[in-house]
Amino acid sequence: MISExxxxxxxxxxxxxxxxxxxxxxxxxxxxxAVTPYGTLFASVMLMACFFCLTNVRDALHDPVFWLMAxxxxxxxxxxxxxxxxxxxxxxxxxxxxxCYLSNKLVIPKKLFVWSLVLVAxxxxxxxxxxxxxxxxxxxxxxxxxxISGFCFLMILVEYxxxxxxxxxxxxxxxxxxxxxxxxxxxxxxxxxxxxxxRSRCALVGWVVATVMILLPKKIWKxxxxxxLACFFxxxxxxxxxxxxxxxxxxxxxxxxxxxxxxxxSGREELWGELWSAYLKHPITGIGSAYEMKLSxxxxxxxxxxxxxxxxxVHGLPVFIAACVFLFFRLLSLxxxxxxxxxxxxIFAAMAAILCTSFFENFVIVPPFxxxxxxxxxxxxxxxxxxxxxxxxxxxxxxxxx
Numbered sequence: 527m528i529s530e531x532x533x534x535x536x537x538x539x540x541x542x543x544x545x546x547x548x549x550x551x552x553x554x555x556x557x558x559x560a561v562t563p564y565g566t567l568f569a570s571v572m573l574m575a576c577f578f579c580l581t582n583v584r585d586a587l588h589d590p591v592f593w594l595m596a597x598x599x600x601x602x603x604x605x606x607x608x609x610x611x612x613x614x615x616x617x618x619x620x621x622x623x624x625x626c627y628l629s630n631k632l633v634i635p636k637k638l639f640v641w642s643l644v645l646v647a648x649x650x651x652x653x654x655x656x657x658x659x660x661x662x663x664x665x666x667x668x669x670x671x672x673x674i675s676g677f678c679f680l681m682i683l684v685e686y687x688x689x690x691x692x693x694x695x696x697x698x699x700x701x702x703x704x705x706x707x708x709x710x711x712x713x714x715x716x717x718x719x720x721x722x723x724x725r726s727r728c729a730l731v732g733w734v735v736a737t738v739m740i741l742l743p744k745k746i747w748k749x750x751x752x753x754x755l756a757c758f759f760x761x762x763x764x765x766x767x768x769x770x771x772x773x774x775x776x777x778x779x780x781x782x783x784x785x786x787x788x789x790x791x792s793g794r795e796e797l798w799g800e801l802w803s804a805y806l807k808h809p810i811t812g813i814g815s816a817y818e819m820k821l822s823x824x825x826x827x828x829x830x831x832x833x834x835x836x837x838x839x840v841h842g843l844p845v846f847i848a849a850c851v852f853l854f855f856r857l858l859s860l861x862x863x864x865x866x867x868x869x870x871x872x873i874f875a876a877m878a879a880i881l882c883t884s885f886f887e888n889f890v891i892v893p894p895f896x897x898x899x900x901x902x903x904x905x906x907x908x909x910x911x912x913x914x915x916x917x918x919x920x921x922x923x924x925x926x927x928x
Contacts, residue, residue, distance in 0.1 A: 528580055528631075536579035537634050540901060541642060543572035547894035552649060552672060555663030566617045569893035573624040573900075580631040591852075595623040598848040602841045611814025615840050618891055619849065622837065625896060626852040629903035630859065639908055643683040646898055650676025654720045670726020671889055675898055677717040678736055678876035682905070684710045685872045732883035739875035747865040757857040760881040761850040764834035767885045771795040772802060794831060794886065796821060801830060805839050812842035833884035833891045856903070863910045870913075873906045 547568065550561040586592040602619045605611070634642050653672050658664045684706060691703045714737065721729045746752055759766075775795040800820055804813050817839075818826040830836040838846035857877070863870035880899055884890040890899050 528582070532579045533633055534635050536576040536628075536632055537638065537904060539572055539575050539579065540632060540897060540904065541634075541638065541645065543569065544645060544894055544897050544901065547897065548645075548649065551894065552653075555658075558664070565893045566614070566621060569621050569897055570617050570624075572897070573621055573628065576628055576632065577624060580628060591627065594848060594852060595627050598623055598845055598852075601848075602845045605811040605842050605845070606814060609808065609811050609814040609816075611812075611816045611840065615815040619837060619841055619845060621893070621896060622849055622891055623852065625900045625903075626849070626856055628900060629856045630907065632900065632904035633907045633911055634901075634904045636908065636912070639905065640683070640686065642901060642905060643679050643686065646679035646901070647676050647683050649673075650680050650717070652676075654716070657723070666724045667726050667728055667887060669724050670721055670729030671883065671887060671895060673717070673721055673724065673726070674729040674732035674736075674879060674883055675895060677713070677721075677733065678879050680713055681710070681736065681740065682869065682872045682876060684713065686869055689869060728883050728886035728889075731886060732879035735882040736875045736879035739878050740872060744865065744871075747861075747871060750861070753861045753864070754858060756878070757854050760857065760878055761834065761854045763882075764832055764885055765838065768794075768798040768802070768832055768835050772799045775799055797824070797829075797831060798835075801839050808842070810842050810844065812838065812840050812845070815840050829888075831887055833881075833888045835885075836888055836891060860906055860910075863906060863913065867909055867913055870906060870909050873902055873909065877902050 547561070547565060551558045551565070581592075599616070599620050603616050606613055606616055649672050653669060653676065658669055688703060688706045688710070691699050691706065694700075717733055718730075721733055771794055797819070801813070801817075804817060807813075815828055817828050819828060830839055834846070834850060837849050857874075860870070860874060864874040865871075877899070880890055880895070880902075889895050
């Protein structure tokens with residue numbers, strides 16, 4: 527058994543790593559440029575520290591899930607040797623597999639639950655008030671990724687506070703509940719408007735997904751078929767979306783739809799078309815991160831613009847399937863909490879928003895966003911633990927997640 531001190535230490539390490547990376551990357555572009563090349567390495571160190579906090583090595587050696595992670599990383603490493611890729615790419619898949627491995631082990635202490643939400647939600651207001659975008663060096667799509675992350679955490683935070691107010695049985699509590707509902711609706715509108723101002727279409731995808739997921743009634747979430755299909759799309763959908771875009775390239779002359787003053791088909795289809803052509807020549811090993819793009823506007827730089835698809839192109843089919851299946855079953859295991867707890871539904875909506883946004887940007891595999899994705903799992907585990915205590919009748923009277 528892992529002691530509470532070790533569990534709390536892992537949670538604090540995760541939160542500390544997010545604080546450090548967001549402070550270093552989300553304030554000044556010069557800091558961002560200096561820190562980003564080492565972000566994956568830093569995340570690897572922090573994730574390994576969390577691993578040793580939450581895992582007894584002897585127990586791990588008897589855990590088939592641990593061996594799934596280890597064998598997948600070994601295959602990825604072998605492929606990198608075979609195709610002479612940049613060996614730093616191993617950190618990306620290793621971090622992702624570690625996130626999946628730790629996703630059902632990390633629990634945020636109840637006293638830090640709200641502060642964890644505030645930590646990321648703060649940046650929604652920060653990047654709304656202090657518009658960075660091209661004006662301060664940042665790419666607008668990167669700004670969109672920060673905004674959608676902050677927006678999702680803000681929605682969870684507001685809904686949590688509303689849940690606390692529902693427990694009150696006085697007139698003041700009911701008035702505050704309506705005030706918070708108005709605030710929530712305002713934040714939905716503000717979220718759309720600031721994302722539109724940044725013209726970040728990938729973030730718009732996340733906003734739409736989060737909104738739809740939140741509005742879906744409880745009855746739909748209780749459907750095992752719907753939930754399984756949703757989890758399947760959130761993982762393997764990365765391939766489907768890119769394939770559809772490549773197919774639509776043939777209809778570019780007649781398929782004219784604009785979002786934020788820009789055609790939907792405005793580059794991704796050409797980029798993915800080239801990468802699919804190169805990948806299909808090496809489906810088992812992948813093409814590696816040393817591949818040089820032929821598209822003129824890419825200037826040789828390798829960039830997939832799709833988080834999970836990056837794992838397929840760089841590391842090959844066996845690694846991609848292992849990573850997606852791992853993530854799929856981790857998401858699938860959350861169904862009861864998502865269907866039975868309103869906060870759980872909001873957390874899952876945030877996960878879905880991040881994964882769907884990553885169909886158009888690396889997002890979920892790049893720190894600090896990858897660590898924020900793990901934080902969502904940790905918050906979900908806190909809710910599961912809290913609700914389990916409630917069902918067993920072991921929760922102390924008046925105890926709340928504050």
